[in-house]
Amino acid sequence: MLRDELDTIIRKLRAEYPDGDRCGLRFSDPVQLLISTILSAQCTDVRVNKTTPALFARFPDAKAFADADVKEIEELIKPCGLYHTKAANIKKCCESIVNDFGGNVPGTIGELTTLAGTGRKTANLVLGEWFGRPAYVIDTHVKRIWSLLGITGSTTPEAIEDDLRTLIPPDDPEAGEALALSHLLITHGRNVCVARRPDCASCCIKDHCRHYLNGNAS
Numbered sequence: 001m002l003r004d005e006l007d008t009i010i011r012k013l014r015a016e017y018p019d020g021d022r023c024g025l026r027f028s029d030p031v032q033l034l035i036s037t038i039l040s041a042q043c044t045d046v047r048v049n050k051t052t053p054a055l056f057a058r059f060p061d062a063k064a065f066a067d068a069d070v071k072e073i074e075e076l077i078k079p080c081g082l083y084h085t086k087a088a089n090i091k092k093c094c095e096s097i098v099n100d101f102g103g104n105v106p107g108t109i110g111e112l113t114t115l116a117g118t119g120r121k122t123a124n125l126v127l128g129e130w131f132g133r134p135a136y137v138i139d140t141h142v143k144r145i146w147s148l149l150g151i152t153g154s155t156t157p158e159a160i161e162d163d164l165r166t167l168i169p170p171d172d173p174e175a176g177e178a179l180a181l182s183h184l185l186i187t188h189g190r191n192v193c194v195a196r197r198p199d200c201a202s203c204c205i206k207d208h209c210r211h212y213l214n215g216n217a218s
Contacts, residue, residue: 006167009149009205010177013184016204020187021180023129025049030105030130031062031097035090037125038117043080051079062103065094089117107131120157128179134170136161137182141189148193150210 014021024045027033032052039048055076059065065073073087080086093116097105105126106112112123121139128135138146138157146152152163168178192199200206200217207213 003167005208006151006181007177009208010181010184012204013181013188017184017187017191020184022183023125024183026052030126031065031094032056033130034093034105034115034118034122034126035065037122038086038089038093039077039080041086042082047079051077062094062097062105065090066098086117092116093118105130107133120161124161124179128176132176134168134172134175135179135182136164137179137186138164139182139186140195141186141193142182144195145185145189145193148209148211149205 023033025033025036025040026049027036035055036048036052039051055073058076059068059073068091070087070091073090074083077083077086077090096115097103100114101111106115107127109120109123109127112118112126113120118126121137124135124137127133128137138160143155143157143160146160146163151167152160154160154163164178164181168175168181188203188205189195192203200209200212203209203212206217
């Protein structure tokens with residue numbers, strides 16, 4: 001796929017989802033963004049946003065989370081599911097922020113991925129949303145739609161990131177489009193290109209989809 005076609009896809013998705021090119025999580029600092037993203041695993045942004053106000057009121061910074069009783073964190077995040085694992089990761093993550101990074105969320109993907117519960121997707125999101133750096137967020141929706149569009153034949157997030165960097169290099173003046181595109185594809189994957197029941201007839205980018213053009217419409 002050429003950059004011109006990718007730009008057309010971004011333009012069409014923006015027209016379809018005017019607010020879909022931004023993060024759906026609510027946060028006011030990088031710790032809140034990091035924790036909200038951990039909570040969002042197998043949970044909707046809407047549910048996370050309903051849960052975090054009380055959580056952040058009780059634990060206002062990384063040190064408060066690091067010093068917290070994990071059981072109390074569990075009680076506050078129960079609505080987000082997987083609360084035992086998420087609470088443990090939040091506490092360990094914040095302990096590392098306090099003990100290893102002076103209480104500040106680190107600003108490189110290598111450092112971020114050392115934190116508990118923080119994979120490449122979360123690390124890229126924090127880099128892009130908070131630090132304003134080129135970020136390539138690859139979640140299950142992005143990975144699936146990337147493949148359907150024929151943009152990449154790669155199967156791992158790291159390889160898909162590399163493919164996207166080729167199309168939108170980090171030094172490109174419009175490198176921020178990579179993060180916007182990820183948000184748009186996630187929105188599209190939740191609303192139209194759903195894994196088990198994609199609505200190809202309603203898809204605004206079907207004319208660019210190799211899967212659809214090859215006669216595999218659902």
